[in-house]
Structures are given as C-alpha cells and as structure tokens.
Amino acid sequence: MSRQGASQLITAKPLQQEPLIDAIKDSDELEKLSLAAGISQEVLHSNEHLQERRTKIVATLGPTSVPKIKELIVAGVNVFRLNFSHVSDPESQRPVIESIRKESAALGIPVAILGDLCGPKIRCNTFAPTPSIQLIPGSTIRLVHSSEPGNATTITTSISQIVGVIAIGHRVLLNDGNLRLVVTERVSADEVLCQVVVGGELKAKKGINVPDMAIALPAVTEKDKSDAKFMFKMRLDYVALSFVQRAQDVGDLLELFNNLQSQEALARHNGNPLPDTSGISLDQLEEDWRPHIISKIETPQSLLVIDEIINISDGIMVARGDLGVECSLEQVPLIQKTLIRKTNAADKPVITATQMLESMINAPVPTRAEVSDVANAVFDGTDAVMLSAECATGEFPIETVQMMSSICRNAEAGSRLLQGRDFTIPLYKRDKKEKIIGSEKYVSEFAHCIADAAVAAASEASASAMIVFTTTSEMPIFCSKRRPSMPIIAVTPTGSIYRRLAMHFGIFPVLSNGLKISTVSGSISRLRRTEVEIPLVPQTHHENDSHTVSTESLGGGPRLRNTDAILALTERDVIENVSVVKFLKVGDAVCYCAGFHGPFPGLSNTIKMSRFGESIRSERAHLNWSESLRRLSIG
Ligand SMILES: Nc1ncnc2c1ncn2[C@@H]1O[C@H](COP(=O)(O)OP(=O)(O)OP(=O)(O)O)[C@@H](O)[C@H]1O
Numbered sequence: 001m002s003r004q005g006a007s008q009l010i011t012a013k014p015l016q017q018e019p020l021i022d023a024i025k026d027s028d029e030l031e032k033l034s035l036a037a038g039i040s041q042e043v044l045h046s047n048e049h050l051q052e053r054r055t056k057i058v059a060t061l062g063p064t065s066v067p068k069i070k071e072l073i074v075a076g077v078n079v080f081r082l083n084f085s086h087v088s089d090p091e092s093q094r095p096v097i098e099s100i101r102k103e104s105a106a107l108g109i110p111v112a113i114l115g116d117l118c119g120p121k122i123r124c125n126t127f128a129p130t131p132s133i134q135l136i137p138g139s140t141i142r143l144v145h146s147s148e149p150g151n152a153t154t155i156t157t158s159i160s161q162i163v164g165v166i167a168i169g170h171r172v173l174l175n176d177g178n179l180r181l182v183v184t185e186r187v188s189a190d191e192v193l194c195q196v197v198v199g200g201e202l203k204a205k206k207g208i209n210v211p212d213m214a215i216a217l218p219a220v221t222e223k224d225k226s227d228a229k230f231m232f233k234m235r236l237d238y239v240a241l242s243f244v245q246r247a248q249d250v251g252d253l254l255e256l257f258n259n260l261q262s263q264e265a266l267a268r269h270n271g272n273p274l275p276d277t278s279g280i281s282l283d284q285l286e287e288d289w290r291p292h293i294i295s296k297i298e299t300p301q302s303l304l305v306i307d308e309i310i311n312i313s314d315g316i317m318v319a320r321g322d323l324g325v326e327c328s329l330e331q332v333p334l335i336q337k338t339l340i341r342k343t344n345a346a347d348k349p350v351i352t353a354t355q356m357l358e359s360m361i362n363a364p365v366p367t368r369a370e371v372s373d374v375a376n377a378v379f380d381g382t383d384a385v386m387l388s389a390e391c392a393t394g395e396f397p398i399e400t401v402q403m404m405s406s407i408c409r410n411a412e413a414g415s416r417l418l419q420g421r422d423f424t425i426p427l428y429k430r431d432k433k434e435k436i437i438g439s440e441k442y443v444s445e446f447a448h449c450i451a452d453a454a455v456a457a458a459s460e461a462s463a464s465a466m467i468v469f470t471t472t473s474e475m476p477i478f479c480s481k482r483r484p485s486m487p488i489i490a491v492t493p494t495g496s497i498y499r500r501l502a503m504h505f506g507i508f509p510v511l512s513n514g515l516k517i518s519t520v521s522g523s524i525s526r527l528r529r530t531e532v533e534i535p536l537v538p539q540t541h542h543e544n545d546s547h548t549v550s551t552e553s554l555g556g557g558p559r560l561r562n563t564d565a566i567l568a569l570t571e572r573d574v575i576e577n578v579s580v581v582k583f584l585k586v587g588d589a590v591c592y593c594a595g596f597h598g599p600f601p602g603l604s605n606t607i608k609m610s611r612f613g614e615s616i617r618s619e620r621a622h623l624n625w626s627e628s629l630r631r632l633s634i635g
Pocket residue numbers: 060061062063083085086087205206207321388389390392393
C-alpha cells in the first residue's frame with residue numbers, strides 16, 4: 001500500500017455503527033454481551049487480561065498452587081506445567097487437568113497444558129524421618145544406590161548407573177548445582193563416601209548431576225513411556241522431553257505418539273473406538289492431532305546437534321537449571337540467546353525457564369537481578385517465560401505471576417523503543433545461514449510472503465490488531481515471529497489449536513463459534529503424504545468457493561457462502577470474546593489474513609485491510625438488499 005493510501009485510511013472517518021457493535025463501547029452492554037457469551041465477570045474486571053501482554057507465562061503447578069488454578073489464570077498464567085518427575089501415578093494428575101480445563105472454559109481464557117517428562121534425570125530419594133537433611137561443609141555423607149529413603153547421613157538414589165561407576169575425585173552436584181560434594185572413597189559397588197564442599201538444605205527428589213562422567217541412560221525411560229501415554233490420552237497440548245541429547249531421542253517419543261495415533265485410528269475404523277475420558281471430543285482436535293513436543297535443552301551434547309533437534313521438535317525449552325550445571329553457569333546467557341534466535345528462525349515456540357524469580361519462593365518482591373533476567377529474556381525474543389518452584393511450592397504464587405506479567409509488559413514497551421519504530425524490525429534476521437535446512441514442516445506456498453506483507457501493511461496502517469484465521473496455526477505463528485507492534489488475534493474453529501496458540505508471543509486465540517470450515521477432502525498433512533489430487537469444488541454451491549459458512553447467527557439465510565460472510569462471522573466471534581475485544585474498538589483499522597477460495601483450508605493467500613465492524617455492516621446491508629430484491633421479484 002502506498003504511503004498516501006495508508007494515510008487516507010488512517011484519517012478516514014469511523015464507520016456508522018450498528019447496535020450490536022455499538023454495544024461493545026458501552027460497559028453495561030459489554031457485561032451483558034460477555035455473560036451471554038459465557039465470559040465471566042472476573043475476566044471482564046481483571047486487569048491482566050484486559051491489557052495486552054505479549055510474552056506468555058508458563059507456571060508449574062505443585063502443592064501450593066493446585067488449589068489456586070482459577071486465581072492463577074486470572075493473574076495471567078497462559079500455560080500450566082505439570083512436572084511428572086514428582087508424580088508416581090499419572091492418574092493422580094487427572095483431577096488437576098480437569099480443573100484447569102474447567103476453570104479455563106468458565107473464564108473464557110485459553111490455557112494450554114504442558115506435561116513435563118522426567119527423562120533420564122537422576123534424583124535423590126525422599127528422606128526419613130525428616131523431609132529434608134542439612135549438608136554441613138567438610139562433613140562426610142554416604143551416596144548409596146537403593147530404593148529406600150535417605151537419612152541425615154545417607155543420600156539414596158534408585159538409578160543404578162551412577163553409584164557403581166562414579167570415581168574418586170568426581171564432583172556430585174545436587175539441586176541444580178546449589179549443593180556440591182566430591183567423591184572420596186569407594187565402600188562397595190553400591191556405595192561411595194563423599195565430602196560436602198558446598199552445604200545447605202537438601203530436599204526430597206532433587207536432581208543429582210555428575211558432570212565428570214557420561215551416563216548411558218535411555219532418553220525415554222519406562223516411566224516416561226507410561227506418563228507419555230497418559231498425556232496423549234488426556235490430550236495435553238505440549239509434552240516436554242527432558243535431557244534430549246540427539247534428534248533420535250525426540251524421534252523415539254514421536255514414534256510412541258505415532259503408534260498411539262495409529263491404534264486410535266484403527267479402533268475407530270473398526271468401529272471400536274476406545275472410551276475417551278479426556279473431556280476433549282475428537283472434533284476439538286485437528287486431524288493427525290498429537291501433543292506437540294518441546295525439547296528441553298540442558299546438556300552440552302544437545303548443543304552439538306542443536307539444528308537437528310530444533311528441526312524435529314515442535315518447540316524448545318532453555319532449561320537453564322540443568323544447563324547451568326552440565327555446562328558452566330557463565331555460558332548460560334549466550335546459550336539462551338543462541339537457542340532463542342535459532343528457534344525463532346525455525347518458526348517454533350521457545351520457553352526460557354528456571355530461577356527467573358527464584359527469591360519470590362519466600363519473598364513478596366523479587367531482586368533487581370531477577371527483574372532484569374526476565375526483561376532480558378523478553379528482549380532476546382522468547383515466546384514464554386517459566387515459573388518453577390516460585391509457583392509450585394512458593395509462598396506467593398499469585399504475586400509472582402503478577403510480577404512476572406508486569407515485568408514482561410514493561411520490557412515489551414521498552415523493546416519497541418529499543419527497536420526504533422516498533423517490533424516490525426525483526427528481533428532476528430531471517431538470514432539464510434540460520435534457516436534450518438531440510439525441515440520436514442510443510443509450509444504453504446504463499447505463507448511467508450503473506451506474513452511479511454500482512455505485518456508490513458498492519459504496521460503502515462497503524463492497525464489496532466491483526467486478525468488471522470487459522471486451521472493449522474501456521475499463519476499466526478509466522479506473523480508472531482515477525483513481532484508486529486499490534487496483537488495478533490488468531491481465530492480458529494479447532495479447540496486444540498486455540499489452546500496451543502496460548503503459548504505463542506503476541507497471539508490472542510479466539511475459538512470461532514460461528515465459523516465451520518469444511519475439510520474438503522483432506523488436511524494439508526494428509527495431502528502431503530499421499531499427494532492426492534484435490535477436487536476443486538467438492539461440497540459447495542458456488543463454483544470457486546470451498547468454505548462452508550453458516551450465517552444463521554447473523555440472522556441471514558441458512559447456508560450463505562462468501563468471503564464477506566466469513567469476515568462478518570469472525571468479527572462477531574471477536575466481539576463476543578471480551579478478553580480480546582478490549583483492545584479493539586469498532587472503527588479501528590485491522591488487518592485480516594486468511595485463505596479464501598483456495599483449493600482447501602489451511603492455505604493463507606489473502607490480506608484485507610478494513611475497519612473493525614465493517615464486514616458485519618456490509619454483510620447485513622447485503623442481506624437486507626438481497627431480501628428486498630427477492631421481495632421485489634416475488635412482487
Ligand atoms: N507435582 C508436584 N508435587 C510435589 N512437588 C512438586 C510438584 N511439582 C513441583 N514440585 C516441587 O516444586 C519444585 C520446583 O518444581 P520444578 O518442576 O521446577 O522441579 P525440578 O525438579 O527442579 O525441575 P526439573 O524436573 O525440570 O529439573 C520441585 O523441586 C518440587 O519440590
């Protein structure tokens with residue numbers, strides 16, 4: 001668009017408004033509308049969800065936070081992490097998962113769930129009779145291979161691969177390296193003596209790292225397999241794989257999910273579908289659904305093959321706790337920056353984790369260094385920041401989430417200034433060297449140029465929002481990675497995409513109630529696998545139109561199909577979603593991005609610059625006009 005064209009658009013008079021869209025400017029009406037749309041008063045009045053924070057918050061649930069799920073969502077949590085390292089029976093997590101879904105639906109706020117697999121992490125057992133022990137510097141402590149609890153003089157671990165092979169002089173780091181021992185004597189195949197170098201309190205189930213030796217453990221343990229099956233069955237949005245060392249480790253988990261997908265498909269095909277107790281119905285999942293895999297980068301070995309790992313994974317976590325122990329602490333900031341750049345270049349989500357607001361476990365305010373750390377992760381371009389013990393066991397989980405949210409918002413405002421005009425100068429440069437070679441990911445033909453043009457047009461027109469249709473999640477993510485200065489409202493008819501997009505920077509998902517897109521004859525992934533010919537006009541009345549849209553909710557005829565009707569329904573969906581409508585007023589410039597009249601859904605090919613509310617108005621005018629014509633011709 002030319003500069004002149006853009007400025008005309010900016011100075012154009014707002015549209016004359018209709019009662020439906022006038023309503024969103026009136027707060028009483030807004031409340032009525034939100035209640036009718038099932039959106040609670042808490043969200044309507046919560047400060048957090050009415051302000052646009054782009055960086056997403058992942059919060060670990062634990063004993064102190066499970067009873068506070070609702071308050072945590074209202075405070076700003078976008079993704080809950082369930083750490084299965086601390087879970088012996090996966091079924092024990094079912095009520096927690098159900099509770100997250102119930103509260104999220106009642107509040108009308110999308111929340112994703114991330115199940116974190118333990119992986120081959122070596123941990124100490126519990127302690128008895130006290131829940132923790134004190135390690136005194138200079139004292140001697142026994143390290144024993146056993147399934148029994150430890151005690152004041154003995155640390156036990158049920159993993160056999162360490163005590164039998166560790167050598168005198170090797171370092172033993174406990175609790176993310178906060179406590180340190182050195183091996184001084186071998187007593188038997190199952191026992192060594194260690195001297196405490198750095199002491200302190202050691203609680204149950206804390207990690208044990210032995211950086212001086214390589215340990216051969218499978219990436220996906222038997223416990224992980226059982227937990228991963230449970231996560232699949234419960235339709236968790238993300239599964240994090242700990243201690244990934246090679247791309248094949250992710251491949252092993254993918255194979256497990258592929259097998260589960262095949263079993264389900266076969267059972268359905270034979271008319272014997274397994275009872276689904278997840279509470280998520282099949283039509284809320286996209287075709288070929290499986291949990292998305294987040295690889296946790298926490299070992300030096302994984303850094304050697306990081307491109308392959310990013311390529312096969314659906315996203316990355318910078319797991320700074322173990323990374324700081326397995327590598328050296330001083331290397332962590334540079335590794336964080338590199339991982340964020342590479343993952344952004346691959347258009348995948350990246351989470352920055354661990355000790356972000358650690359002091360808030362016991363204090364209502366963080367340290368200045370912690371505030372700086374969170375802000376710098378935002379400047380680096382992370383999609384999400386993560387809270388661990390601060391939220392799982394800390395005294396101030398709600399305050400911690402509120403603080404993290406406030407730091408992110410302030411950093412985002414600052415980074416727009418730092419970036420010059422706004423975020424549209426990309427945080428990373430999409431340069432060829434950083435592009436992941438040989439990606440298996442299907443990218444539709446025009447996707448990148450549409451995303452470039454949409455972000456540029458939205459910025460040029462000072463649009464209040466981008467409104468992006470999606471059935472694959474591809475286009476909103478491409479836009480998000482270009483860091484536009486305005487929010488990206490992602491409208492999708494698919495429940496799993498609605499939840500999953502909650503973890504992506506700057507994306508505000510809206511579940512479309514009105515829009516039903518016919519799947520024609522196959523999803524993009526199936527097309528790609530089989531390379532079938534697509535019938536161009538399978539189930540539609542109009543020759544070039546592959547979308548089926550019901551406009552009943554607009555009061556129009558039953559199965560009217562055209563682009564304006566789709567946009568009008570989208571505007572209605574956005575208006576009814578109070579958590580996004582607050583930063584979008586009728587008459588504001590908006591940039592729509594969608595796939596219209598393509599051979600099948602999922603192909604973004606169109607940008608439309610418009611004023612918010614214009615489509616509802618023109619669609620209604622069109623319906624009235626058609627109705628008059630019909631009457632005239634009958635008359
Ligand atoms: N489901 C849970 N049940 C009981 N305690 C938990 C649970 N989840 C977390 N915790 C407690 O919160 C602390 C911090 O949580 P987090 O998940 O970060 O643990 P971690 O063991 O340090 O992490 P990781 O497994 O990623 O190394 C844990 O050390 C544990 O004490």
